Amino acid sequence: MKKLSEISPGIAVIIRQIENDELFLKLMEMGFIPGEVITIEQVAPLGDPISVSVAGYSLSLRLNEAKSVLVEEVYKKTA
Structure with a gap:
């Protein structure tokens, strides 16, 4: 798993976990639900x-907030 802040533009990922308990509710209200593709x-x-892009709309996220979101790539590239 990687942090959302480490993902390049154009890459689709699945939210796996939100590490920061203080941000958890705020991000959940914005559609950052574990299992959601963004x-x-x-x-x-x-x-x-x-x-x-999450749940059909676009939003801005601060980098320190993105560091709290653990994600996994939707499609793994094979060699």
């Missing part, structure tokens, strides 16, 4: 914030 749309020039 896609990184854009990263700001300095890396913060990032834009993600």
Whole structure:
């Protein structure tokens, strides 16, 4: 698993866990539910914030918030 902050734009991932208990409810209200597929749309020039597509809409997420979300790639590339 990787942190959401480590994922490149255009990659679809599945939310597996939210590590920060303080952010858990806030992120859940925005659609960050474990098992939900999300896609990184854009990263700001300095890396913060990032834009993600989740539950049919786009939202911005601070990098420190994205570091609390553990994800797994939807499609693993094979060699």
